Amino acid sequence: MVNNFSIDVKNLNKHFGDQHVVKDFSLQIDRGEIHGFLGPNGSGKTTSIRMMCGLLTPDSGSGHCLGMDIFTQRDQIKRRIGYMTQHFSLWGNLTIRENLFFISRLYSLEQPKALVERTLSELGLLSRQHQLVKVLSGGWKQRMALAACLLHKPSVLFLDEPTAGVDPKARREFWQTLHRLSDEGISILVSTHYMDEAERCHKIAYLSSGNLLARGSIQSIIQAQNLTTLKISGSGLTVLENRLQRFDAIEQTVIFGSSLFATGRDEEKLKAVLAQVIPAEYEIQRVKTTLEDAFACLMKNDNEKSLS
Template structure:
């Protein structure tokens, strides 16, 4: 393992009942960074996270997590990693405090009551300490899961969609807290479907149907795809949307409120198409992360289609 890499895994693959879920995925996450893990539903994010922390054995591939071998030192990894699973996994019929005390005892933490009090204070869970976990709202359940994952003061946090369905203010608090943890030397890998959260990460990986399609900073990922985007405003955008869909050079077209955005790979071809709509003023703009991700999904679908055609040819 290189010193600065908290996660360093290579060529991970996993299939379920012969169907590939993760295909040849390599990842490196550096100490102290917030690393975002994104991709459409069912693309293998959870499966990859589980392989990283020794909860699932890969069919192929190897590597290190916190310097421990992901194939042979899984018990050590589990002891040093804080994992917030995608679905709530604490005891619904225990109170907030009881859940945290249970976790703290599981990790044999000395002065565990003090640690529980500290975690409840940091995440402002004290006022709910005697409430049954099952009765908490979604956002507070997630805060409790985070407190539980942090109870043993782990150096690495693996967060699987920790803010799904959580309101914007609570999401922001959640992220600010994660950021404060990184200043204390914690590294975080976070899976999410939210673009604003992706933008808050130091680096990202985007996985589509098991395959890693892009990796880097937001700026790198957008630049790598070499896409061109034009925007217009005005009346009749829904009608314009219909007319532009499927036209030469138009890869994506979307209406956002009072704006219509068009993306392309072939800039010249798109401009020829847009010239057919002289009533609108077209302005070139920065391609968004979401547009890049949609492009990557389209690319992967095209690749799969070709592969299938070749198989049956």
């Protein structure tokens, strides 16, 4: 190994035609780390994933996956990683068990029976193994797709929005499995649009228009934004929200149920605006700034920078 990182890429760039889709992208992921990958649609997450696992050649930069060069050792990398794509395809007219046997034959895996039995058991698929894949619910299909990625015992997993459209219970179970795999030393890079999933990761990275805007632990990303959030409780909140949004001291606002949350960088100025706009009968209290607040402010600043 070149170092102890499972993934270590530096300054990767990718263009599609005139479009500079990924810009100087650098990322390190430790063994057994679950690393979240967030960003708006089209920000370059899938393109970055495909470069890191050797499926797409970067225009420039350097990098290793499991110590192997992403430019020159792509075939070796493919044998050691699992990649669950956004639109995975399974064979609907085969059962779960038959799908796994089919995949093990496709990749000429040794001792397929032992691998299939182990994977069915570890992924909790034994009770459904004889069901046709086309009749499975979204949650079971997704679990089946993860099983397919794990058959050959990869050391790194790349999961591209694996839980999109899956219900909360199935998502929770899926994440329990990811944490078990992480405990076994498997490194996982998982892209998601769900904040609750981001919070389950050891570290996260946030990409916007191909630029990595933030990287690190959840706490460090929230703290780096240095924001204050105040919660206003009462009725008629949309009118108050509109008024607040006219002030520069307000970075962003959001309503959840009967509470309006206002976030700003300067606590004194934020409080002064609220004192001016919010009638005295409303309760105001300081609350913790969330990851979603931090991302919203990061995006806002980035948009303002690109416009100036």
